[in-house]
Amino acid sequence: MFILKKYALPNVAHFRKISRTARLSSDELVVHRDSADNNETTPFEFTEANMTRLNAIIKNYPEGSKRSAMGAALDLVQRQMGWVPISAMHKVSEILGVPRMRVYEYSTFYTMVKRSFKGKxxxxxxxxxxxxxxxxxxxxxxxxxxxxxxxxxxxxxxxxxxxxxxxxxxxxxxxxxxxxxxxxxxxxxxxxxxxxxxxxxxxxxxxxxRSGRFAAEPSCGLTSLCNEPPKPGHGVQPALLKK
Ligand code: FES
The missing domain is CATH 3.40.30.10 (Glutaredoxin)
Incomplete structure (x- = not known):
């Protein structure tokens, strides 16, 4: 009884502070769960302009390597819809002729692929x-x-x-x-x-x-490469220079 009184906590909520880190997008569940707005029947078709663009991108790769356009295809979906529903992943697998699993793998590995609406x-x-x-x-x-x-x-x-x-x-x-x-x-x-x-x-x-510096230059100003760079041909033997 004495012990209980002595160690009784006057305000448990005050005593026990719980903290947690923010949810990282890389922590999101990689398993797809059907929802009302994200399932196999969610309407998705590439617009005509995006389809033309995707076909042009696919032509950049040698015959048989269409799958290399997967990142670009998913990026186009995302720019068109704002995010990437599972029905769009299926469309990409169909166009590129790869198993759906390959598109799931890509979409769940790279956090730049938004698998749910993340705001405008x-x-x-x-x-x-x-x-x-x-x-x-x-x-x-x-x-x-x-x-x-x-x-x-x-x-x-x-x-x-x-x-x-x-x-x-x-x-x-x-x-x-x-x-x-x-x-x-x-x-x-x-x-x-x-x-x-x-x-x-x-x-x-x-x-x-926002600091006023150019790109990633040192914040205290240039410490090296301060002079105008030499012109093409600098240091080349005269005999090798084009006449
Ligand atoms: S640690 Fe923030 S950009 Fe690399």
Whole structure:
């Protein structure tokens, strides 16, 4: 009795704090589960323009290697529909003449293939080590707040979907925010608010580094390769130069 009294917890909820990391898009269940809007009968046909484009892409590959166009085909589906339902995967397997399993494998391996609706604008915040060191946690919070939804979810108006992703491949410009095809680099909380607000108002924010540097140049200015590069033919023996 004494022990119970002594160790009685006055407020269990207060005592036991539970925290968890945000849902990563790479953590999504790779097994397809039929739903009302994503099943074998979900209507999907390539538009005429996309079909012409896909046929042209397929011709880039040698006879018998049509399957190499799988990434491009799924990308076209995604640009047409906004995401990739299972019926579209079946259409791609039919066009490329590969077993459906090959398309499932591709679609579940690459997180750039959206297997569910992720909002009109898919906002991805990289939280891998270089971005994490440069403050991606507060960038993610700012993105969630500006978009009006938590990571792994879509905003109530369907305009934004936010996801926490692994390395976006622009580590030299960390922290990085990606919206659809555009990379916003060296971002601050204010940049995130401005980017999301511009998109919400129908504008297109300027992509690239927000720190003012060019591409991935050192933030303190150039430390090497500061001079004009030599012209073609530099250092070549005179006898080898074309007369
Ligand atoms: S770690 Fe963020 S882009 Fe590579």
């Amino acid at each position: 604008y898919h906002v991805k915040v990289c939280t891998t080590t270089p971005c994490m060191i440069m403050g991606s946690d507060i960038i993610l919070q700012a993105a969630e707040q500006a978009c009006g939804c938590k990571a792994g979810h879509v905003s109530p108006d369907g305009l934004f979907g936010v996801d926490e992703v692994q390395c976006a491949g622009a580590c030299a410009n960390a922290p990085v925010l990606v919206v659809e095809d555009d990379y916003y680099e060296d971002v601050t909380v204010c940049d995130v608010e401005e980017i999301i607000c511009t998109i919400r108002n129908g504008g297109i924010p300027q992509a690239g580094p």
